[in-house]
Amino acid sequence: MATSDTLGVIPRSQPRGLASVHVPAGMAGVLNLSEALGPAMTGTGPAIVPIPAGSSQIVDSIIEATKPDNPLHPIESDSIALVVATSGSTGTPRGVLLSTQALTASAEAFGRRFGTNSRWVVTLPVHRISGIMVLVRSWVYGSPYEVDPSVGGNRPFDATTFASTTKRAARRCAADGRSLMVSLVPTQIMRLLESGQVGIEALQAYDVVLSGAAATPQPLLNTLREYGVKVVVSYGMSETSGGCVFDGQPLDGVNIALGSQQGAEPGRISISGPVMSAGYRLRPDLDAVTFVDGRLMTHDVGRLDGAGLLHVLGRLDDVVTVGGVNVALSAVESIVRHHPLIEDVAVIDVSDMTWGSLPMAYIALRDPHTNRQELEQEIRTAIEQRIGRAATPRFFAYMDRLPMLDSGKTDRLTLRLRASKDVERSRATNNPSVWVASISDSA
Template sequence: MHRQLTLVAAPPPEAAAAVLTTVWPALLRSLDGDGPLAVLPAGTGPADAARAVLRPDQPLEPGTDLVVVTSGSTGTGKGVLLTAAALRASAAATADRLGGPGSWLLALPTSAIGGLQVLVRTALAGREPAVLGRGESLATAAARLPAGDRHYVALVPTQLRRYLAEEPAALATFDAVLIGGAATDPALLAAARAAGVRVRTAYGMSETASGCVYDGVPLAGVSVRVADGIEVSGPVLASGYRLDPAGTAAAFRDGWFRTRDAGTLDDAGRLTVHGRLDDVVISGGVNVSPAAVEAALREHPSVADAVVTGLPDPEWGQRVVAAVVAAPGARPDLAELRPWVSARLGAAAAPRALTLLDAVPTLHTGKPDRRAVQRTLGESQ
């Protein structure tokens, strides 16, 4: 008899505490093998897109306990098939790396692997989760964590940037602040550490049951190699993609997952991630890394955040364009940002167009919605 997938809707941000009565008990059943689960993102549009990927009317692949729909920030989302064993292996290795089990503050959406793994780590530690409410201060939420225990929180870089500006003392109370979900600027990490924040970087994805490489070092049981791109093996790996045998065969081979990320390993086996293999703007025959341009822009005192992409150009092939969020009281323009980037990365990397945003749009995972930004930039040119 085929097992059927159970769908649970993630509470909207304004009702985040409802995670405790909806997603949390369903996840516990999933970890016990009693109820295969998928958590739909909040909002009708994202939830409908996730259902189209999940197709709950179809039989579930054997051995699956959790299906996570990827964000699809640069393409169509996929349903990642995870076993309870992979989730537990990731949680156990994370606890070991961070210094032992502890209490976690949930500050990420539970429709994505980052938030779901916070709950798995909490369950494995025998604790109850605390949930950061929308508009609630970090300090207030952290005060609900039990005294005398180790305290942990997982954030995406945008959240780290905000809380470092608004509540650095609260951030510094955590035994570890785990940063994943997107590349983190070295300048931001340095600022956090200078403020006493015990920040740890995590590299991973839904297909590796969340972070599998911390501060460049693979978790216990995880192996990493670099061929055409970064490849990962170990007990944390997913078993494939929902109703996509061709995609599964292409990405999972001989016990290794091909990430499509570029990276290098040093002589000590420490991994440095350089971004997506296909995330490059070719302008005038020069390869430009959008991530590098974003990092340079964020270092400018007038810029709070930035997203960079390429648009078609009849002369250059592609032109580098940027959407930026201004720092308080500032109004950056191309006249000051172009030479700033050019001095650091070369003339080809300097943006040729600029759009100001009130905030960077995000996907349900908390990552920047690059396709939405690209549409905005295209419409403004």
């Protein structure tokens, strides 16, 4: 097992380079990254940045943010092993600098919490931090992994295929005595539950089911626990080498503070510890405002309960002003998401000359035949009663499925880019709701 004590920076006469690693969908991408990861971690090879086989726009944005294979831009420090592009769910990706020491510290702390004698099933894209950390943990522990055929969007994620991958991995675990672990996003978990017994039994086979990359709704957690699924909610980001808080409890060495205090009052979450990023690729301006006195200043708001467990309440940057009233869009979204007729929801704001901003809800229904007018009235009533009239969505747009990034997060940037067109359609028909046939629908 590789440890942080055995991994050092190899002296070199030339600055260490940063190499791009092509990560296509499927097994080939996982193998490409796995092959490059070891030399990057030990320092015998260049630092690496995974480049997915996505659209040219996505690839170009990652290359622009990270500038690999460019001798004019050597890596900031020889200690850096990996540069990970942030998801860009609301803007331009940033290249996060992760050292061998930080990645190893994360894997070691995770292993102390959950065990190192494990076998992982890889389901998440390995150019994103959640998928990368599965491979990092396997490398640090010297443990094997299985690859689900859907990885990286190689094919749609479905319960039958996932169950087959799980059974194969479980048989091997039974033979060599390893525990079985998987990292999933909430959308994947919901699809497994909706598939019925096949998906539920697959989830029940795991010793650890990590749920992360996006907020995990409490009703989903309740259902999983009713079925006996060993689900663990992960909180973290690229800047913290992935998950650094699990079920509210920080990993060893990770410190959580709220605002300028460490008390129980809600506040801005800041994080420090050995898992921290060394900063952003070629962005000292961002480093100066994001990493303050050795702490990562997140854009999340949280509170600590009586047991010292962290509860993430929402984001600082989702607060908008509606007619002079501050409205937290995450709070609106949480109320809408709990409605039993709603499959998924994203609440954004649209500009308004009179009110400044207005909330708008993009919704995927469980049943497309739902009476939308009645649903909207129920939503408005619930929101008005709980957080005030200013927070009620003025516009509703319905879709079969919300657009998703390959990281498992809702593609809010795409929704924002099309929102003005949907609002125009709504106003033209004097109807607060519109149906969006597809994300490219602009009629």
